[in-house]
Structure formats: C-alpha cells, structure tokens
Amino acid sequence: PPGWGPPALRCRPCRVVAGHGDLGKYLTVEQLRDLVRPSPATLVTVLKWLRGHGVEDCRSVATLDFLECSITAERLLPGAEFHRYVKGQRSVIRSPQPYSVPEELAEHIDFVGGLHRFPAERSVVSRAWAKEGMESHGQRAAFHLGVMPSVIRKRYNMTKGDIGLLPNNSQACAQFLEQYFHQADLAVFMKLFGSSFAHHTEVDRVVGHQGQGRAGLEASLDVEYIMSTGANISTWVFSNAGRHESQEPFLAWLLLLSNMSALPWVHSVSYGDDEDSLSQVYLQRVNVEFMKAAARGLTVLFASGDDGAGCRRVPGGNHTFRPSFPASSPYVTTVGGTSFKNPFLVTTEVTDYISGGGFSNVFPMPDYQVDAVRSFLRSAPKLPPSSYYNSSGRAYPDLAALSDNYWVVTNRLPLPWVSGTSVSTGPSGRGAGPRSARC
Numbered sequence: 001p002p003g004w005g006p007p008a009l010r011c012r013p014c015r016v017v018a019g020h021g022d023l024g025k026y027l028t029v030e031q032l033r034d035l036v037r038p039s040p041a042t043l044v045t046v047l048k049w050l051r052g053h054g055v056e057d058c059r060s061v062a063t064l065d066f067l068e069c070s071i072t073a074e075r076l077l078p079g080a081e082f083h084r085y086v087k088g089q090r091s092v093i094r095s096p097q098p099y100s101v102p103e104e105l106a107e108h109i110d111f112v113g114g115l116h117r118f119p120a121e122r123s124v125v126s127r128a129w130a131k132e133g134m135e136s137h138g139q140r141a142a143f144h145l146g147v148m149p150s151v152i153r154k155r156y157n158m159t160k161g162d163i164g165l166l167p168n169n170s171q172a173c174a175q176f177l178e179q180y181f182h183q184a185d186l187a188v189f190m191k192l193f194g195s196s197f198a199h200h201t202e203v204d205r206v207v208g209h210q211g212q213g214r215a216g217l218e219a220s221l222d223v224e225y226i227m228s229t230g231a232n233i234s235t236w237v238f239s240n241a242g243r244h245e246s247q248e249p250f251l252a253w254l255l256l257l258s259n260m261s262a263l264p265w266v267h268s269v270s271y272g273d274d275e276d277s278l279s280q281v282y283l284q285r286v287n288v289e290f291m292k293a294a295a296r297g298l299t300v301l302f303a304s305g306d307d308g309a310g311c312r313r314v315p316g317g318n319h320t321f322r323p324s325f326p327a328s329s330p331y332v333t334t335v336g337g338t339s340f341k342n343p344f345l346v347t348t349e350v351t352d353y354i355s356g357g358g359f360s361n362v363f364p365m366p367d368y369q370v371d372a373v374r375s376f377l378r379s380a381p382k383l384p385p386s387s388y389y390n391s392s393g394r395a396y397p398d399l400a401a402l403s404d405n406y407w408v409v410t411n412r413l414p415l416p417w418v419s420g421t422s423v424s425t426g427p428s429g430r431g432a433g434p435r436s437a438r439c
C-alpha cells in the first residue's frame with residue numbers, strides 16, 4: 001500500500017519552502033524522510049497486516065513513505081475477485097466485486113487503487129502530434145518556416161549567453177507509454193538547428209528502461225527542445241516503460257524520485273489524465289508527492305493538455321468543462337500553448353486554440369493566483385457561462401509558450417508541423433488565459 005505516512009505533509013514542507021526567509025532552503029532527501037516517514041504505529045499496523053498474509057518481500061524508498069510489495073491481492077483485500085478485461089489491444093485486471101480493508105488499517109492507508117476504475121478512454125491528454133494530409137496545411141506550408149530553436153530563442157529574447165553556465169545545472173523529462181528517444185536523432189537535430197548556441201548533443205543519463213525500436217515523436221521532441229532552450233545543461237530522461245494496468249502511471253515515476261537523492265532540478269512532463277477519471281484520494285496523494293518534490297527544490301512542469309477546456313458530457317444534465325490532472329495540481333507549474341498571431345513573422349502570440357486550461361474541481365485556488373484570476377474573470381471579454389467551470393478551483397495554465405508548428409527530428413527525419421502543449425512545456429514563455437471550448 002503506497003503512502004502510509006500520516007497526512008503531516010499537507011502543510012509543513014510548503015511552509016518550510018515558501019515562508020519568508022526560507023525561500024531556497026530546500027530539504028535533502030533525508031530531511032524530507034524525517035518529515036514524511038510513517039509513525040511507528042503505522043509501521044507496526046501495516047507490517048503486521050502484510051506478514052499476517054505471508055507478505056515478506058517488500059522494498060521501501062528513501063523517504064520511507066512508500067512500500068512496494070508483491071502480494072496476492074485477493075487475499076489481502078477480502079471480497080476482491082480479479083478478472084482480466086480485454087478491449088481491442090488493451091487488457092486490464094480489475095475486480096467487479098467490492099473489497100474491504102481491516103478497519104484498523106483505514107487510517108494508515110492513503111488510497112486503494114487499480115481495482116475498480118477502468119482506464120479512461122484517452123489516458124494521454126497532452127501529447128504532440130504531427131498534422132497530416134497536404135490539403136489541410138497546403139496553405140500553412142506557405143507560412144513561416146515553422147518553430148525551431150532559433151525561432152524560440154529569438155521570440156523569447158535568448159541571447160548566445162542564455163545557456164547553462166554552471167556544472168550543477170540539470171534538467172529531465174519523463175516519458176511514459178513506450179516512448180523512446182534516439183541519441184542519433186538528437187545529434188541530427190542539433191546539426192540542423194543548433195548551430196547558433198552552445199549545447200549538449202547527448203542525453204547524459206536514462207533512468208529506467210530505454211527500449212529498442214522506433215523513436216516516439218513525443219520523446220524525440222521533448223529531448224530536442226528541452227536541450228535547445230535549456231541549452232548546455234546536463235539532461236536526463238526518465239523512461240517509464242510498460243503500460244500500467246491501472247490509471248496511475250505517475251506512481252512509478254514518483255516512487256523513483258522519492259528513492260533518489262541526487263536528481264535534476266527541473267522535470268518536464270507531457271502527460272495527464274482527466275481529473276474526474278481519478279479518485280480524489282489518489283489525486284491528494286499524488287499532490288503530496290508534488291509537495292515533496294517542491295520541498296526538495298525541484299521544479300515540475302506539466303503540459304496543460306490539448307483539448308482546450310475539455311468537455312464532460314452529463315447525460316440529461318448540463319455539460320461542463322473537464323480539467324486535467326496533474327495540470328490542475330497547485331504544486332506543479334502548468335504550461336499552456338500559444339501560436340504566432342502573424343504566421344509569417346516572429347511576433348506576438350495568441351492562445352493556441354488547443355491549449356488546455358480551466359479550473360480544478362478538486363484543488364482550491366491557491367493564494368498566489370487569486371488576484372490574477374479574479375482580474376482575468378472580471379475583464380475577459382467573452383467568458384463561457386459560469387456553470388461550465390468551477391472558479392473556486394486552482395486555475396491553469398500558469399504560463400504558456402509556443403506550441404504550434406514545430407520541427408522535430410524523429411527516426412533520423414526532420415518532421416514539420418508538430419503541435420501540442422507538450423512542445424511548449426520544455427521552453428516556457430508568456431501567459432495566456434484559459435479559453436472556452438465547444439462543450
């Protein structure tokens with residue numbers, strides 16, 4: 001059972017980091033462990049429960065607040081009865097029956113997941129894609145040459161000197177769903193587009209499994225653009241292989257972060273789920289993981305999603321917008337998308353119509369954005385009816401950058417017209433407001 005720490009973390013580390021005078025005084029993984037480690041009572045109760053079912057083979061993480069064990073879940077969660085469900089290529093294991101947990105354990109477990117909920121239809125809400133079919137962008141082809149590092153650097157006023165200068169700068173992106181990058185693609189990309197700034201041509205470290213086979217578009221662009229805006233900076237890739245049968249693909253990655261003492265400072269992630277497809281207890285626990293990362297001084301950037309405000313259809317009721325998570329977490333920095341107003345020139349940007357944005361239905365609005373959001377809601381010219389969104393929630397994105405018409409090298413070939421807020425999440429620019437979508 002992940003997360004048997006008491007909810008002590010809910011406030012403490014945020015105060016440690018954000019309190020006046022404490023800014024920048026980040027915690028080591030050992031200090032974090034002392035803050036989040038389970039109480040002796042929790043440990044005794046949980047270990048007794050596990051041992052009572054013959055579970056001995058468990059691995060902990062450095063912060064001690066996760067325990068990973070191989071278990072026979074049907075025995076541990078009485079009532080549960082697992083079956084394999086198949087849909088097309090996908091297969092998941094779920095229990096159609098209710099389960100129970102001994103009462104004395106309830107206060108020691110944050111959530112039970114992966115038993116009942118089926119994966120959402122679209123588990124990736126933010127992901128780059130290449131536009132296809134000449135007819136649709138025959139016109140676009142006549143527009144400017146597309147976004148490449150020189151265009152981003154020009155637009156965001158980055159000079160030759162705006163590169164990493166210290167050896168302890170570091171950054172990473174996390175990949176899921178069998179997305180792999182190729183070092184050779186990065187080399188071709190830098191040869192084509194990297195001549196005007198100092199840069200690295202290799203990813204320094206892959207954490208996890210880097211599979212063979214074709215490169216993924218998402219992985220290629222994440223690596224190529226983080227390394228050309230965060231140029232001359234040591235870069236890692238966290239490669240989380242395999243499709244998780246549950247809806248919780250972030251846990252494996254977050255567990256890894258909790259188990260490593262030396263980590264890159266900046267993490268960029270282009271991945272998310274519909275907020276309402278996840279249980280609230282799970283959302284709260286993942287949010288705590290983001291607080292832990294923040295307390296260590298890590299910056300975690302998430303793409304805001306590519307479906308505008310999203311749409312949740314309510315049969316017989318009123319439709320509402322549909323926020324995505326982790327974009328909606330107040331403990332990450334969420335990045336939306338823009339496109340050039342004049343597609344011929346490197347000029348001002350407007351909101352990219354795909355850019356995810358909206359309000360969380362789970363996390364209340366944090367203090368730091370109250371003024372900005374209130375003034376946006378007061379002055380925005382054409383807001384959708386307020387019944388579509390929950391303006392008491394955390395608003396996102398926090399900032400936005402170009403997300404349209406990128407060049408990406410993948411499987412040795414330069415590919416134009418790649419779009420998605422995932423491409424803006426590496427380089428981060430100026431703000432854009434949430435926009436309405438058809439719903």
Ligand SMILES: *[C@@H]1O[C@H](CO)[C@@H](O)[C@H](O)[C@H]1NC(C)=O
Pocket residue numbers: 059060061062068255259
């Ligand atoms: C955490 O790291 C330690 C030491 O590197 C390892 O023994 C342990 O198995 C890891 N825990 C998990 C859950 O992977």
Ligand SMILES: *[C@@H]1O[C@H](CO)[C@@H](O)[C@H](O)[C@H]1NC(C)=O
Pocket residue numbers: 155156157430
């Ligand atoms: C870049 O510099 C120009 C001229 O100083 C300024 O007008 C513009 O706002 C700057 N752009 C950004 C993204 O900071």
Ligand SMILES: *[C@@H]1O[C@H](CO)[C@@H](O)[C@H](O)[C@H]1NC(C)=O
Pocket residue numbers: 163164165166167168198232
């Ligand atoms: C790149 O970063 C290294 C430190 O990691 C620094 O020594 C070097 O001067 C930087 N390169 C340039 C061209 O500034």
Ligand SMILES: *[C@@H]1O[C@H](CO)[C@@H](O)[C@H](O)[C@H]1NC(C)=O
Pocket residue numbers: 166167168
């Ligand atoms: C990074 O390196 C510089 C110079 O080597 C040093 O002054 C600084 O304290 C280091 N910062 C961190 C966060 O380790």
Ligand SMILES: *[C@@H]1O[C@H](CO)[C@@H](O)[C@H](O)[C@H]1NC(C)=O
Pocket residue numbers: 316317318387
């Ligand atoms: C749908 O919205 C309308 C107008 O805002 C409201 O009168 C009605 O009660 C709503 N219906 C439901 C089921 O919430």
Ligand SMILES: *[C@@H]1O[C@H](CO)[C@@H](O)[C@H](O)[C@H]1NC(C)=O
Pocket residue numbers: 360361362363364365390392393394
């Ligand atoms: C609106 O958001 C708040 C959090 O700010 C939440 O407590 C509340 O349940 C949400 N309302 C709806 C209808 O989802």
